[in-house]
Amino acid sequence: MHRKALNIYLNDHLAGATSGVELCRRIARTHRSSARAGELRALAEDIAQDRQTLLEVMDSLEITPHRYKIYVGWAAEKVARLKPNGRVLRRSGLSTLIELETLRLGIQGKHHLWRALRHVAPESDHFDTSRLQGLMDRATNQMETVDSLHDTAARAVLSRGGG
Incomplete structure:
Protein backbone atom coordinates (compact mmCIF):
# COMPACT_ATOMS: atom_id res chain seq x y z
CA MET A 1 0.00 0.00 0.00
CA HIS A 2 1.47 3.35 -1.02
CA ARG A 3 0.52 5.34 2.08
CA LYS A 4 1.40 8.80 0.78
CA ALA A 5 -0.68 8.35 -2.38
CA LEU A 6 -3.53 6.83 -0.36
CA ASN A 7 -3.41 9.76 2.09
CA ILE A 8 -3.70 12.31 -0.70
CA TYR A 9 -6.36 10.32 -2.56
CA LEU A 10 -8.60 9.79 0.45
CA ASN A 11 -8.28 13.40 1.59
CA ASP A 12 -9.15 14.62 -1.91
CA HIS A 13 -12.23 12.41 -1.85
CA LEU A 14 -13.09 13.72 1.62
CA ALA A 15 -13.08 17.26 0.22
CA GLY A 16 -15.36 16.14 -2.61
CA ALA A 17 -17.62 14.27 -0.20
CA THR A 18 -17.92 17.37 1.97
CA SER A 19 -18.98 19.40 -1.06
CA GLY A 20 -21.37 16.65 -2.17
CA VAL A 21 -23.11 16.48 1.20
CA GLU A 22 -23.59 20.25 1.23
CA LEU A 23 -24.86 20.27 -2.35
CA CYS A 24 -27.31 17.42 -1.89
CA ARG A 25 -28.68 18.86 1.36
CA ARG A 26 -29.23 22.19 -0.38
CA ILE A 27 -30.99 20.53 -3.32
CA ALA A 28 -33.21 18.66 -0.85
CA ARG A 29 -34.03 21.88 1.04
CA THR A 30 -34.75 23.78 -2.16
CA HIS A 31 -37.18 21.09 -3.33
CA ARG A 32 -38.66 20.16 0.06
CA SER A 33 -42.21 20.65 -1.20
CA SER A 34 -41.77 18.73 -4.47
CA ALA A 35 -43.30 15.34 -5.18
CA ARG A 36 -39.83 13.79 -4.93
CA ALA A 37 -38.77 15.49 -1.69
CA GLY A 38 -38.55 12.17 0.16
CA GLU A 39 -36.14 10.76 -2.41
CA LEU A 40 -33.97 13.87 -2.13
CA ARG A 41 -33.87 13.70 1.67
CA ALA A 42 -32.96 9.99 1.55
CA LEU A 43 -30.27 10.67 -1.04
CA ALA A 44 -28.79 13.45 1.12
CA GLU A 45 -28.74 11.13 4.12
CA ASP A 46 -27.07 8.34 2.11
CA ILE A 47 -24.40 10.70 0.84
CA ALA A 48 -23.75 11.97 4.38
CA GLN A 49 -23.43 8.35 5.57
CA ASP A 50 -20.97 7.62 2.76
CA ARG A 51 -18.85 10.57 3.87
CA GLN A 52 -18.90 9.18 7.41
CA THR A 53 -17.86 5.78 6.06
CA LEU A 54 -14.94 7.44 4.29
CA LEU A 55 -13.88 9.04 7.58
CA GLU A 56 -14.08 5.62 9.26
CA VAL A 57 -11.94 4.09 6.51
CA MET A 58 -9.39 6.86 6.93
CA ASP A 59 -9.38 6.34 10.70
CA SER A 60 -8.88 2.58 10.32
CA LEU A 61 -5.87 3.30 8.08
CA GLU A 62 -4.59 5.95 10.52
CA ILE A 63 -4.90 8.64 7.86
CA THR A 64 -5.58 12.05 9.34
CA PRO A 65 -8.24 14.14 7.59
CA HIS A 66 -6.73 17.38 6.34
CA ARG A 67 -8.98 20.12 7.68
CA TYR A 68 -7.99 22.58 4.97
CA LYS A 69 -9.28 20.16 2.32
CA ILE A 70 -12.54 19.77 4.22
CA TYR A 71 -12.90 23.55 4.32
CA VAL A 72 -12.07 23.83 0.62
CA GLY A 73 -14.78 21.26 -0.19
CA TRP A 74 -17.28 23.13 1.93
CA ALA A 75 -16.35 26.49 0.41
CA ALA A 76 -16.38 25.14 -3.15
CA GLU A 77 -20.05 24.24 -2.81
CA LYS A 78 -20.85 27.73 -1.51
CA VAL A 79 -18.93 29.43 -4.34
CA ALA A 80 -20.67 27.24 -6.93
CA ARG A 81 -23.96 28.85 -5.93
CA LEU A 82 -22.78 32.09 -7.55
CA LYS A 83 -23.08 30.74 -11.09
CA PRO A 84 -25.05 32.94 -13.49
CA ASN A 85 -28.43 31.41 -14.21
CA GLY A 86 -30.23 34.06 -16.23
CA ARG A 87 -31.95 35.47 -13.13
CA VAL A 88 -30.74 37.99 -10.63
CA LEU A 89 -32.60 37.23 -7.40
CA ARG A 90 -34.23 33.82 -7.87
CA ARG A 91 -33.13 30.33 -8.70
CA SER A 92 -33.58 29.12 -12.22
CA GLY A 93 -34.68 25.62 -13.17
CA LEU A 94 -31.36 25.47 -14.96
CA SER A 95 -29.68 25.66 -11.55
CA THR A 96 -31.33 22.40 -10.60
CA LEU A 97 -30.12 20.70 -13.77
CA ILE A 98 -26.53 21.82 -13.26
CA GLU A 99 -26.59 20.92 -9.57
CA LEU A 100 -27.89 17.43 -10.33
CA GLU A 101 -25.24 16.97 -13.00
CA THR A 102 -22.55 18.06 -10.53
CA LEU A 103 -23.93 15.72 -7.89
CA ARG A 104 -23.95 12.85 -10.39
CA LEU A 105 -20.28 13.43 -11.19
CA GLY A 106 -19.44 13.39 -7.49
CA ILE A 107 -21.29 10.13 -6.92
CA GLN A 108 -19.53 8.59 -9.90
CA GLY A 109 -16.21 9.66 -8.41
CA LYS A 110 -17.20 8.08 -5.10
CA HIS A 111 -18.05 4.85 -6.93
CA HIS A 112 -14.56 4.89 -8.39
CA LEU A 113 -13.10 5.49 -4.92
CA TRP A 114 -14.72 2.36 -3.51
CA ARG A 115 -13.66 0.46 -6.63
CA ALA A 116 -10.07 1.66 -6.32
CA LEU A 117 -9.92 0.60 -2.68
CA ARG A 118 -10.55 -3.00 -3.77
CA HIS A 119 -6.93 -2.94 -4.99
CA VAL A 120 -5.77 -2.07 -1.48
CA ALA A 121 -7.98 -4.65 0.22
CA PRO A 122 -5.58 -7.60 -0.17
CA GLU A 123 -2.81 -5.53 1.48
CA SER A 124 -4.88 -4.50 4.48
CA ASP A 125 -6.94 -6.03 7.23
CA HIS A 126 -9.13 -2.90 7.19
CA PHE A 127 -11.15 -3.62 4.06
CA ASP A 128 -13.95 -6.05 3.60
CA THR A 129 -14.37 -6.49 -0.15
CA SER A 130 -18.05 -7.34 0.28
CA ARG A 131 -18.52 -4.02 2.11
CA LEU A 132 -16.74 -2.19 -0.69
CA GLN A 133 -19.03 -3.93 -3.19
CA GLY A 134 -22.03 -2.83 -1.12
CA LEU A 135 -20.78 0.76 -1.19
CA MET A 136 -20.29 0.56 -4.96
CA ASP A 137 -23.82 -0.83 -5.35
CA ARG A 138 -25.19 1.99 -3.21
CA ALA A 139 -23.36 4.56 -5.35
CA THR A 140 -24.84 2.94 -8.46
CA ASN A 141 -28.33 3.25 -6.94
CA GLN A 142 -27.62 6.89 -6.05
CA MET A 143 -26.57 7.60 -9.65
CA GLU A 144 -29.79 6.02 -10.89
CA THR A 145 -31.82 8.19 -8.52
CA GLY A 162 -42.85 20.92 -19.16
CA GLY A 163 -43.18 24.28 -17.62
Whole structure:
Protein backbone atom coordinates (compact mmCIF):
# COMPACT_ATOMS: atom_id res chain seq x y z
CA MET A 1 0.00 0.00 0.00
CA HIS A 2 1.47 3.35 -1.02
CA ARG A 3 0.52 5.34 2.08
CA LYS A 4 1.40 8.80 0.78
CA ALA A 5 -0.68 8.35 -2.38
CA LEU A 6 -3.53 6.83 -0.36
CA ASN A 7 -3.41 9.76 2.09
CA ILE A 8 -3.70 12.31 -0.70
CA TYR A 9 -6.36 10.32 -2.56
CA LEU A 10 -8.60 9.79 0.45
CA ASN A 11 -8.28 13.40 1.59
CA ASP A 12 -9.15 14.62 -1.91
CA HIS A 13 -12.23 12.41 -1.85
CA LEU A 14 -13.09 13.72 1.62
CA ALA A 15 -13.08 17.26 0.22
CA GLY A 16 -15.36 16.14 -2.61
CA ALA A 17 -17.62 14.27 -0.20
CA THR A 18 -17.92 17.37 1.97
CA SER A 19 -18.98 19.40 -1.06
CA GLY A 20 -21.37 16.65 -2.17
CA VAL A 21 -23.11 16.48 1.20
CA GLU A 22 -23.59 20.25 1.23
CA LEU A 23 -24.86 20.27 -2.35
CA CYS A 24 -27.31 17.42 -1.89
CA ARG A 25 -28.68 18.86 1.36
CA ARG A 26 -29.23 22.19 -0.38
CA ILE A 27 -30.99 20.53 -3.32
CA ALA A 28 -33.21 18.66 -0.85
CA ARG A 29 -34.03 21.88 1.04
CA THR A 30 -34.75 23.78 -2.16
CA HIS A 31 -37.18 21.09 -3.33
CA ARG A 32 -38.66 20.16 0.06
CA SER A 33 -42.21 20.65 -1.20
CA SER A 34 -41.77 18.73 -4.47
CA ALA A 35 -43.30 15.34 -5.18
CA ARG A 36 -39.83 13.79 -4.93
CA ALA A 37 -38.77 15.49 -1.69
CA GLY A 38 -38.55 12.17 0.16
CA GLU A 39 -36.14 10.76 -2.41
CA LEU A 40 -33.97 13.87 -2.13
CA ARG A 41 -33.87 13.70 1.67
CA ALA A 42 -32.96 9.99 1.55
CA LEU A 43 -30.27 10.67 -1.04
CA ALA A 44 -28.79 13.45 1.12
CA GLU A 45 -28.74 11.13 4.12
CA ASP A 46 -27.07 8.34 2.11
CA ILE A 47 -24.40 10.70 0.84
CA ALA A 48 -23.75 11.97 4.38
CA GLN A 49 -23.43 8.35 5.57
CA ASP A 50 -20.97 7.62 2.76
CA ARG A 51 -18.85 10.57 3.87
CA GLN A 52 -18.90 9.18 7.41
CA THR A 53 -17.86 5.78 6.06
CA LEU A 54 -14.94 7.44 4.29
CA LEU A 55 -13.88 9.04 7.58
CA GLU A 56 -14.08 5.62 9.26
CA VAL A 57 -11.94 4.09 6.51
CA MET A 58 -9.39 6.86 6.93
CA ASP A 59 -9.38 6.34 10.70
CA SER A 60 -8.88 2.58 10.32
CA LEU A 61 -5.87 3.30 8.08
CA GLU A 62 -4.59 5.95 10.52
CA ILE A 63 -4.90 8.64 7.86
CA THR A 64 -5.58 12.05 9.34
CA PRO A 65 -8.24 14.14 7.59
CA HIS A 66 -6.73 17.38 6.34
CA ARG A 67 -8.98 20.12 7.68
CA TYR A 68 -7.99 22.58 4.97
CA LYS A 69 -9.28 20.16 2.32
CA ILE A 70 -12.54 19.77 4.22
CA TYR A 71 -12.90 23.55 4.32
CA VAL A 72 -12.07 23.83 0.62
CA GLY A 73 -14.78 21.26 -0.19
CA TRP A 74 -17.28 23.13 1.93
CA ALA A 75 -16.35 26.49 0.41
CA ALA A 76 -16.38 25.14 -3.15
CA GLU A 77 -20.05 24.24 -2.81
CA LYS A 78 -20.85 27.73 -1.51
CA VAL A 79 -18.93 29.43 -4.34
CA ALA A 80 -20.67 27.24 -6.93
CA ARG A 81 -23.96 28.85 -5.93
CA LEU A 82 -22.78 32.09 -7.55
CA LYS A 83 -23.08 30.74 -11.09
CA PRO A 84 -25.05 32.94 -13.49
CA ASN A 85 -28.43 31.41 -14.21
CA GLY A 86 -30.23 34.06 -16.23
CA ARG A 87 -31.95 35.47 -13.13
CA VAL A 88 -30.74 37.99 -10.63
CA LEU A 89 -32.60 37.23 -7.40
CA ARG A 90 -34.23 33.82 -7.87
CA ARG A 91 -33.13 30.33 -8.70
CA SER A 92 -33.58 29.12 -12.22
CA GLY A 93 -34.68 25.62 -13.17
CA LEU A 94 -31.36 25.47 -14.96
CA SER A 95 -29.68 25.66 -11.55
CA THR A 96 -31.33 22.40 -10.60
CA LEU A 97 -30.12 20.70 -13.77
CA ILE A 98 -26.53 21.82 -13.26
CA GLU A 99 -26.59 20.92 -9.57
CA LEU A 100 -27.89 17.43 -10.33
CA GLU A 101 -25.24 16.97 -13.00
CA THR A 102 -22.55 18.06 -10.53
CA LEU A 103 -23.93 15.72 -7.89
CA ARG A 104 -23.95 12.85 -10.39
CA LEU A 105 -20.28 13.43 -11.19
CA GLY A 106 -19.44 13.39 -7.49
CA ILE A 107 -21.29 10.13 -6.92
CA GLN A 108 -19.53 8.59 -9.90
CA GLY A 109 -16.21 9.66 -8.41
CA LYS A 110 -17.20 8.08 -5.10
CA HIS A 111 -18.05 4.85 -6.93
CA HIS A 112 -14.56 4.89 -8.39
CA LEU A 113 -13.10 5.49 -4.92
CA TRP A 114 -14.72 2.36 -3.51
CA ARG A 115 -13.66 0.46 -6.63
CA ALA A 116 -10.07 1.66 -6.32
CA LEU A 117 -9.92 0.60 -2.68
CA ARG A 118 -10.55 -3.00 -3.77
CA HIS A 119 -6.93 -2.94 -4.99
CA VAL A 120 -5.77 -2.07 -1.48
CA ALA A 121 -7.98 -4.65 0.22
CA PRO A 122 -5.58 -7.60 -0.17
CA GLU A 123 -2.81 -5.53 1.48
CA SER A 124 -4.88 -4.50 4.48
CA ASP A 125 -6.94 -6.03 7.23
CA HIS A 126 -9.13 -2.90 7.19
CA PHE A 127 -11.15 -3.62 4.06
CA ASP A 128 -13.95 -6.05 3.60
CA THR A 129 -14.37 -6.49 -0.15
CA SER A 130 -18.05 -7.34 0.28
CA ARG A 131 -18.52 -4.02 2.11
CA LEU A 132 -16.74 -2.19 -0.69
CA GLN A 133 -19.03 -3.93 -3.19
CA GLY A 134 -22.03 -2.83 -1.12
CA LEU A 135 -20.78 0.76 -1.19
CA MET A 136 -20.29 0.56 -4.96
CA ASP A 137 -23.82 -0.83 -5.35
CA ARG A 138 -25.19 1.99 -3.21
CA ALA A 139 -23.36 4.56 -5.35
CA THR A 140 -24.84 2.94 -8.46
CA ASN A 141 -28.33 3.25 -6.94
CA GLN A 142 -27.62 6.89 -6.05
CA MET A 143 -26.57 7.60 -9.65
CA GLU A 144 -29.79 6.02 -10.89
CA THR A 145 -31.82 8.19 -8.52
CA VAL A 146 -30.01 11.35 -9.64
CA ASP A 147 -30.46 10.36 -13.30
CA SER A 148 -34.20 10.00 -12.74
CA LEU A 149 -34.39 13.33 -10.89
CA HIS A 150 -32.42 14.94 -13.71
CA ASP A 151 -34.81 13.54 -16.34
CA THR A 152 -37.76 14.99 -14.42
CA ALA A 153 -36.06 18.38 -14.08
CA ALA A 154 -34.99 18.45 -17.74
CA ARG A 155 -38.56 17.77 -18.86
CA ALA A 156 -39.85 20.54 -16.62
CA VAL A 157 -37.22 23.10 -17.59
CA LEU A 158 -36.32 22.40 -21.19
CA SER A 159 -39.38 20.98 -22.92
CA ARG A 160 -42.22 23.14 -24.21
CA GLY A 161 -44.88 21.19 -22.37
CA GLY A 162 -42.85 20.92 -19.16
CA GLY A 163 -43.18 24.28 -17.62
